[in-house]
Amino acid sequence: MGTVGDAVAATATIKEQNGNNSADKKPTVIFVLGGPGSGKGTQCANIVKFFGYTHLSAGDLLRAEIKSGSENGTMIQNMIKEGKIVPSEVTIKLLQKAMQESGNDKFLIDGFPRNEENRAAFEAVTKTEPEFVLFFDCPEEEMERRLLGRNQGREDDNIDTIRKRFKVFLESSLPVVEYYNAKGKVRKIDAGKPVEEVFEAVKSIFTPKDEKVKHRLCYLLGIQGTVVKSECRTWYTENTD
Numbered sequence: 001m002g003t004v005g006d007a008v009a010a011t012a013t014i015k016e017q018n019g020n021n022s023a024d025k026k027p028t029v030i031f032v033l034g035g036p037g038s039g040k041g042t043q044c045a046n047i048v049k050f051f052g053y054t055h056l057s058a059g060d061l062l063r064a065e066i067k068s069g070s071e072n073g074t075m076i077q078n079m080i081k082e083g084k085i086v087p088s089e090v091t092i093k094l095l096q097k098a099m100q101e102s103g104n105d106k107f108l109i110d111g112f113p114r115n116e117e118n119r120a121a122f123e124a125v126t127k128t129e130p131e132f133v134l135f136f137d138c139p140e141e142e143m144e145r146r147l148l149g150r151n152q153g154r155e156d157d158n159i160d161t162i163r164k165r166f167k168v169f170l171e172s173s174l175p176v177v178e179y180y181n182a183k184g185k186v187r188k189i190d191a192g193k194p195v196e197e198v199f200e201a202v203k204s205i206f207t208p209k210d211e212k213v214k215h216r217l218c219y220l221l222g223i224q225g226t227v228v229k230s231e232c233r234t235w236y237t238e239n240t241d
């Protein structure tokens with residue numbers, strides 16, 4: 001098992017190799033957490049379209065690493081088959097590389113951190129805390145149904161591995177959500193609903209408060225038949241169906 005120190009050392013090497021410029025600028029990071037099959041990837045794709053974030057799925061990065069024939073490939077593959085958590089230094093290195101290569105400065109980090117050690121290592125290495133944590137709360141029976149129906153050829157979407165993933169989620173990943181909840185950083189979504197309804201709840205979290213006030217004002221002005229100012233009309237047209 002890797003330690004926070006291993007992850008910090010590995011990152012110092014990346015910084016030396018890449019130079020320090022972009023690594024020193026603090027990005028905006030949102031952690032997207034929730035059980036396996038809670039709909040994180042599905043909703044991240046929507047958030048990217050609406051709000052211009054770069055979506056980094058830690059699981060996808062690890063699967064790409066296996067495919068690339070990297071020296072860590074076999075180790076990662078075995079961990080994923082067993083639903084276990086890959087050492088922090090491996091995952092953080094992949095996340096940092098993807099962040100640097102993206103050219104963006106705001107990220108949805110999906111499926112990471114998966115345990116307390118992942119969390120502490122990421123914060124120590126990147127000196128970045130998440131803006132907030134988007135937490136998809138979904139009943140286990142619903143997640144199991146979704147995973148068994150996902151049909152993407154994933155080696156870990158079988159009932160034995162799914163049960164192991166649920167156990168790891170409860171024992172190791174939920175404490176990370178609880179950690180950030182105690183800091184007032186968790187935005188919880190009822191993820192057991194249909195995709196569109198879940199996204200309505202997600203949108204509301206990403207829409208700044210002043211925009212919500214504007215929206216409400218426009219709505220009320222519309223109802224009252226008051227002449228809507230042009231700025232208000234433009235905003236209303238752009239933000240409603």
Ligand SMILES: Nc1ncnc2c1ncn2[C@@H]1O[C@H](COP(=O)(O)OP(=O)(O)OP(=O)(O)O)[C@@H](O)[C@H]1O
Nearest residue numbers: 035036037038039040041042146150193194195198
């Ligand atoms: N709200 C929803 N209602 C019904 N099905 C959904 C919903 N959201 C996602 N799905 C479907 O459930 C499956 C899992 O969704 P998704 O891949 O987004 O979950 P995930 O949380 O990213 O999973 P994992 O952690 O295993 O990568 C997919 O087949 C997806 O189409």
Ligand SMILES: O=c1ccn([C@@H]2O[C@H](COP(=O)(O)O)[C@@H](O)[C@H]2O)c(=O)[nH]1
Nearest residue numbers: 058059079080083084085086091111112
């Ligand atoms: O930070 C991470 C993310 C993922 N893993 C491993 O990958 C699988 C699949 O993850 P998904 O988020 O469902 O794509 C997960 O069960 C872990 O084995 C990881 O170790 N660390």
